[in-house]
Amino acid sequence: MIYSKAGLVLIAVNPYKDVQIYGEEFVTSYRQKATDNPHVFATADTAYNEMMNDGISQSIIISGESGAGKTETAKMAMRYLAALGGGNGRIGRKILETHCILEAFGNAKTSKNDNSSRFGKLTEIYFTETGKISGAKIQTFLLEKSRVVQLAAGERSYHIFYQLCVGAPPTLREKMNLKMASEYNYLIQSDSLVINGVDDAKKFQKLVEALDIVQMCKEEQEQAFAMIAAVLWLGNISFQSIDNEHYVEASADEALTSAARLMGCTPHELNQVLSTHRVQAGKDIFVKKLTLQQAIDSRDALAKFIYASLFDWLVEQINKSLGVHKKYIGRSISILDIYGFESFKKNSFEQFCINYANERLQQHFNRYLFKLGQEEYGLDGIDWTKVDFEDNQECLDLFEKKPLGIFSLLDEESNFPNSTDFTLANKLKQHLHSSSYFKGDRGRAFSVRHFAGEVLYDTNGFLEKNRDSLNSDLVQHLSSCNSELPRLFAKKRINQSLKPTISSDTPKQSVGTNFKGQLFKLMHQLENTKPHFIRCIKPNCKQLPDMYEEELVLQQLRYCGILEVVKISRAGYPTRMTHLEFAERYGFLLLETNAYQDPLSISVAVLKQFNVLPDMYRVGYTKLYLRTGQIGALEDRRKQVLQGVIQVQKYFRGHRARRLFHEFNKGAKTIQSFVCGENIRRKYAIEANRCSSYASHLLDEQLASVIYLQSVIRGWLARRDFNNMHNLKQLNLESVKCRRKVGRKISEAKVFATLDTDMPHEQQIQVVPSVMVELQRKVLKAEAILGQKEQENATLREQLQQYEARQxxxxxxxxxxxxxxxxxxxxxxxxxxxxxxxxxxxxxxxxxxxxxxxxxxxxxxxxxxxxxxxxxxxxxxxxxxxxxxxxxxxxxxxxxxxxxxxxxxxxxxxxxxxxxxxxxxxxxxxxxxxxxxxxxxxxxxxxxxxxxxxxxxxxxxxxxxxxxxxxxxxxxxxxx
Ligand SMILES: Nc1ncnc2c1ncn2[C@@H]1O[C@H](COP(=O)(O)OP(=O)(O)OP(=O)(O)O)[C@@H](O)[C@H]1O
Structure with missing residues (x-):
């Protein structure tokens, strides 16, 4: 487990290996509050929830030594926030991709960290009311530009130089006349050209992808790479003496031509600006030739200026891409990842500034966790024994105090034309020797007792770096170049120098003062947010996994005040809430709600109901103060009850929704049935109308057919009857005798049938022949026909009579x-x-x-x-x-x-x-x-x-x- 909690501070130990605790399942788990183990995700989640609930902007302040894992932790926090408030997903991805760009241009291998951030960074992520990311803004602090031209043993320059040299596609290489990293002087100063386990070519591909994602067009990307190549070629420019006075001019070689071409000027122009210096004396301008060292300084200053300007321009482009509409800016979470405390064998102006920044951060940390908290106890009437902590205010005063602080003295000395680093060191020793945090050393050195340890500084280069003066000839030259970026950089520099200073007497702001001002602004910004602290701990100096140097860890914990934090957390009451806040949050858990009216009695009743011992909390005039772990039980109960409430609400809403659904469903069906019925009736009416004409026509035809059939059948029947009658007549005449015989036989048969039972049944049937039955049927039929005919005759007769009468x-x-x-x-x-x-x-x-x-x-x-x-x-x-x-x-x-x-x-x-x-x-x-x-x-x-x-x-x-x-x-x- 690499994370643990010391009061409100999250302690993160760098594992130096992939620990598999940042996957999607972990994001989901913390998002759904399935786990509450200390984790950077938990801290980010708390910040997000507090921002959403209280509407207050939050900050996650990550501190620790160089290589302790601040940048990685910041990345993880951003990943979690991007997952929470991903919005449409694009902005979240863009934010994450910015790391790749800034790391390439702002990170370098140092003796402490293979991927050390050489600039400070504050990333503000803006959220909409609904908690979606609406945009972001990156603020950078003091890039270590000396690294471009000067490298310590075992260190590398910025990653981008190596990445471009090894990863640029052939067309780009050709265009920029790119060589391998080993062919550039700026890169070969140290013996370290590669980092173990890092593929610079692959990193370059990723960088290009990231630049694409932040919508930097190919043309702009090429321009940026051209500047990197120009810096590399500038480093290769050599100078040769041109006279006995050791004045020099640039060698007309590949380096000069390549650098000039990439900057958009002629080699001659570049040579002029690097080997001469124009001096104004009254109205006259003299051209002063430069010595070798002066020419080298001029060249390096140009290289540093180009690189630092390029870095600022990149950040600007990224911010444009992450830009957010003003109306969404309101709530934000700022993540501060500033370079960690540094203490090398030789510490220069950069370390001085970096360590000053860390002092400022420590002060913010102390102020929030120790000073404000303890002051609050006193003001709110809590009985409290003060816990001592290492207050670094005095150390800060050593840096900031006017007129006898280091920065003031540095500026003063920087403004003297004849001052040197020696004079500066002496001045510091002279004025600051009384401070317990300052110690003068031999020669140009002095040491400062920082909260994280004593650091020995060498004032060599302090004045020059603090002045950061750029020969105006160089700026002028850049503004006349054909390439777009050098012109843009020069324009910015000119605009900056034209900006009015505090008074006309005060000289141009030095780097130190400027940085101090930036940090003040940063602190002010952080004070307006609710801070969440993460302390990163470096387990060993060798950057190796599974190696834990106890002494080193203890030192870090001690220096950054974690032990005091733990002390205060244990003795103090880290959880504090106003009576009203407490009553509103937990009051509903009370079993007898009506008994208490004011927030304080409700709060105390809640504490009693949950058996919180009187020793575990304090009641202040305005707030309730609880010891560590006490609020957990209440929170758990609250969560439980709320879940129950939600469950009940869920069922009730489900029931109501179902009932409504059934009602609507029934209603809908009724309406549907009416509509369907009406539709069918209408259809039927239309169909019936259409068919009736056809049916009547059909009926007529059928009727005619029936009548015809009837007439045919009747005719046939009449003819058949007539023939039958005719035949009957014939038969009657011819077989009178026969009939008589048959009649006799029938009567005999009947007699036999009744008397003679001996006679077989078959014979009886033979005695009543079919002829008889047939004859009888025919007779009946004939009689019927006769009757019919007679009727017809009577009708006809009647008609005849009528006719006769009328006649x-x-x-x-x-x-x-x-x-x-x-x-x-x-x-x-x-x-x-x-x-x-x-x-x-x-x-x-x-x-x-x-x-x-x-x-x-x-x-x-x-x-x-x-x-x-x-x-x-x-x-x-x-x-x-x-x-x-x-x-x-x-x-x-x-x-x-x-x-x-x-x-x-x-x-x-x-x-x-x-x-x-x-x-x-x-x-x-x-x-x-x-x-x-x-x-x-x-x-x-x-x-x-x-x-x-x-x-x-x-x-x-x-x-x-x-x-x-x-x-x-x-x-x-x-x-x-
Ligand atoms: N959580 C982590 N898991 C795995 N490796 C880590 C983690 N944190 C840091 N590391 C390793 O430690 C190295 C240094 O971390 P990082 O660059 O974040 O340090 P830093 O504190 O930002 O240093 P600096 O102040 O120099 O920028 C990383 O390159 C990485 O290899």
Whole structure:
């Protein structure tokens, strides 16, 4: 087990081997709280849950010596958080891939750690309200750039140099004129080019993949690799004396041309900037040649500047890729993985800064765990015996105090133009010798008593590194290069130098002051979060598994204050909660909830109910303080009860959901049945409409067929019956005797059947032959048919009688019409005859009197006039001649009358005949009679008119009638 807990601090011992405790099953196990064994996952889980529950940003502060496993632990914590708040998965993966990039460019092999982080790193992971990762931001601190140009024995430069040299594809190698690592001066300073068990080529492939994942385009990747190659080629630039004064210029070789090409300038330009220095004197600018050392420093400064700028640019690109929308920034978990405490044989400015950073972190650790906690006891009225701890405030003062702190003195000395590392060492010794944490040493050295041990520093290079001055010619040169990145780096540097300083008198911020400011900012940031501490312990100095150097471990535990943490945890009350928080969290566990009203009494009642001994907790004015392990029982019970509640809720909700489901299901089915019914009814109505016409047509056809069949069958039956009857008749006639015999035989048989039981049954059947049965059946059938026929006959007879009656009726009508006709004819004839007679008589009288008789108008009532014949014989003779025409006209009328009468008589007779002959004829005699009568009436009217006209004409011609005639007419009138 590599993890253990000391109070609130997780202790992680580096196993230096794969311990198989970081798999998915472990993530799930801690996520589901299936286990609560100390683990980095448990710490990350606590941080995540506290962030989600309390809405407060959290921090996981990982500290320990170099090689103690801080970076690995930070990676595991991030992996767990990525699994918890993976979001869409992409952002989580990106965060994890950043390790690969930053390790390649910011990690190197040191004597303490094969993969030592040479920069500090704070990764802030942002979460949404729902706990999903929304983005991240990486903050880096003070990259050890001296490593680019200077290596200690057994150490390597940054991994990327070796990875590029061995892993770059041929096209890239050709483009950058890349050689093997052993051909570059910067890399061969130490004898260590490879790391055991590490494949740099493979690492390069992984790096390219990671760059792809963080969406760095191939062009940008190539530009970054070109800068790495440029740094390598810069290191290979050599200088040669050009005069007796030892001024130098760069050798015009492959290194110069390659470096110049990669930077986007000419070899001449590069040579100029590396071997000369422009000095401004008033308005004049002088070009000062550089000595060999100055040229080398200039070259190395350029290489360091390019590399450090490239590292910052990479971090910027990564942050862009992990960028998060502002609205999501609110809650975060920050993971701090800062370089661990370092103590080498020779410690330089870098170690000085790194160890100062560790002092700051230790101070944060002490403040949170010892100072604040113990102060709080006093303020909250808890009886507490103070636990002593190693407070590093004095050590920090040694670094930070103004004006006599190391940083202030360093800055002061850095600003003196004639100062050297010696003058600096002397100054420090002079001003700080009274501090118990400072000790001056021989020559340029001094030592500081850090919380983790005493470290001897060599001030060699302190001033130069603190100044970090870059020849403005170099910056100018970079800004005029054709390549994009050198121009960008120069621009940034120019912008930084243009930034206003605190006052115009104060010089540009030194590296030390800048770093101090960065750390202050970092601490302020961490103070706004709830910290979770992880202390990494290095089990041995040989980086070997299963090797435990007790002394080394104890030293680390002691130095970082773990023993005090344990002491405080045991004596103190690490769990603290306000009364309200406690009552809200555990109050529901009380059996009698109504008995207590205020949070304090609820809290105390809960503690009593769970038998927490009075020694195990303290009640403060505002908070409850519990000893280690006491809250566990309460938490367990709470978890148990909550699980029970959830279980009950689950069943209740399940039941309610099921009931609702059944109700909805029933309702849905009812609606469905209605809808289905309605649909089917509608369909049926449509179908029925469509079929009914077809069915009726079919029915008609079937009916016709049935009738036809019936008629055929009936016809056949009638014919068969007729034939049977006919045959029967024949049979009757021919076999009267036979029948008599048969009848006798039957009666005999019947007698025998009744009397003679001896006679066999077969014989009895023979005696009643089938003929008899058949005959009887036929007789019955014939009788039935006969009855039917008789019925039909009776119907026909009845119909005949009806026809006859109607015929008689018609005949009677005809007769009466004929009679009337005859009468009218007779009357007309009589009228005409009388008219003729009277005309004749008038004619004779006229002859006798010799005067003219003027014609007279007849009465319009012709039927009256027709009742008598005109007395033609009485017509006067004198006018007879003239009257011949009139007589002719009368004759014509008479003739016409005769003809017409004949015609009407004929028509009437023929109609009567038709009626008699064809009672069912199409011709309707009644209608025909009516039409005939109509015709006759029309003709009669016309005829009367003409008769009247004729009379008038006669009268006009002066054919005066005499009294007789007038009398005749009057007689006619009286008769009517
Ligand atoms: N949990 C672990 N399991 C297995 N190996 C580990 C673990 N932690 C650390 N190591 C091993 O120890 C080495 C050093 O760890 P790491 O780089 O994390 O140390 P560090 O404290 O970050 O050092 P530095 O301060 O120098 O960066 C790793 O390369 C790895 O081989």
């Amino acid at each position: 008689l009726e018609y005949e009677a009508k005809m007769k009466s019409m004929e009679d009337m006709w005859q009468k009218q004819m007779a009357s007309l004839q009589t009228s005409l005859a009388a008219a003729r007679k009277s005309l004749a008589a008038d004619s004779n009288a006229g002859q006798r009197r010799g005067d003219v008789v003027s014609p007279r108008y007849y009465d319009s009532e012709d039927n009256v006039s027709m009742g008598s014949r005109t007395p033609v014989g009485n017509m006067p003779d004198v006018v007879r001649g003239r009257e011949n025409g009139s007589l002719n006209a009368v004759g014509n009328l008479l003739k016409e009358f005769e003809q017409r009468r004949q015609t009407f008589d004929d028509d009437a007779k023929s109609l009567a005949e038709i009626r008699m002959a064809q009672p069912t004829s199409n011709v309707n005699p009644d209608d025909e009679f009516r039409r005939l009568k109509c015709r006759f009436e029309t003709w009669k009217k016309e005829y009367k008119l003409r008769l009247k006209e004729t009379k008038a004409r006669l009268h006009k011609r002066g054919y005066e009638s005499d009294k007789t005639r007038r009398k005749w007419w009057e007689k006619l009138g009286s008769r009517s």
